[in-house]
Amino acid sequence: MKCRRCGDPAVIDLRRHNAGFCRECFLRYAREQVRRAIDEHAMVGAGERVLVAVSGGKDSLGLWHMLLALDIDADGLYVGLGIDEYSDESAQYARGFATRHDLKLIEVDLVDTYGFDIPGGSRAAKRAPCSACGLSKRHVFNDAAITNGYDVLATGHNLDDEAAVLFGNVLRWETEYLGRQQPVLAAAPGFVRKVKPLIRISEREMAAYCVLTGIDYIVEECPMAVGNRHLGYKELLNQLEERSPGSKAAFLNHFFDRAQPRFADEVTEARADLRPCASCGAPTPSTPDGEPVCAFCRMQARAVGKPISLQVAP
Ligand code: Q46
Ligand code: ZN
Numbered sequence: 001m002k003c004r005r006c007g008d009p010a011v012i013d014l015r016r017h018n019a020g021f022c023r024e025c026f027l028r029y030a031r032e033q034v035r036r037a038i039d040e041h042a043m044v045g046a047g048e049r050v051l052v053a054v055s056g057g058k059d060s061l062g063l064w065h066m067l068l069a070l071d072i073d074a075d076g077l078y079v080g081l082g083i084d085e086y087s088d089e090s091a092q093y094a095r096g097f098a099t100r101h102d103l104k105l106i107e108v109d110l111v112d113t114y115g116f117d118i119p120g121g122s123r124a125a126k127r128a129p130c131s132a133c134g135l136s137k138r139h140v141f142n143d144a145a146i147t148n149g150y151d152v153l154a155t156g157h158n159l160d161d162e163a164a165v166l167f168g169n170v171l172r173w174e175t176e177y178l179g180r181q182q183p184v185l186a187a188a189p190g191f192v193r194k195v196k197p198l199i200r201i202s203e204r205e206m207a208a209y210c211v212l213t214g215i216d217y218i219v220e221e222c223p224m225a226v227g228n229r230h231l232g233y234k235e236l237l238n239q240l241e242e243r244s245p246g247s248k249a250a251f252l253n254h255f256f257d258r259a260q261p262r263f264a265d266e267v268t269e270a271r272a273d274l275r276p277c278a279s280c281g282a283p284t285p286s287t288p289d290g291e292p293v294c295a296f297c298r299m300q301a302r303a304v305g306k307p308i309s310l311q312v313a314p
Contacts, residue, residue: 005029158198159198179265
């Protein structure tokens, strides 16, 4: 097979585009997809400070690399989740990348800063590990970005991730989640802008990008992912993609173009109803009685076995 753009021998075959690419043209194609997502959705403005949440995996490290290749300065944020050796090892990859490219990496360790890890938080809050983890990451990412003065927080969610989340949201018609599932979640009081520049790139393409650019990333999956609902949705969507290349991208892109705006009001309404958490100050849904305390602070209090400290004046 030959490269669609230059005719040299192809190193990767992208069935959904019915095309092969050589190394150079593939890297250019991948960066163009990111540039297009950033421009189409006005993800990053001129001079804005960008923080990339990195896990040590291919998507987040690949994203960091691509942003720099596109002349977008970005610092990294690594959150230590305390998931056994997996966290120790993934931290090494994130640090290794930052050191090799002479980049700034901010590190937040859940145990050191908040007194609990994901397995402990999950048990204490009686939440599935990935639910406890998602809650913690959302809280810490937002807090770290705001505390350190960043305008934008970028995450490495790729096309496969977003299509699987969309599938799960549609399966249950989670209208508020559908409203929230956007390439860009605008900034609001207490919230930094959140962007997903990889929505046009598949998981396989990200792996190829990292291999072809020599990015060293953690290949093992998080041990807590076993049995995770989204993995099942990914497998289903992969079967569909196998039979009908391009289905995944059509499912996601047409959602963004045609359906997502119909649910956007739900997010506006939900955000209008937020008040500062009485413990940490992060925006959280108001309660009919008493001070609102966010789900993260409630989980932390249960995990460390101490009462919630109410520090923020109502
Ligand atoms: S790190 Fe956390 Fe993932 Fe591990 S516990 Fe689940 S959500 S699988 S991206
Ligand atoms: Zn809180």
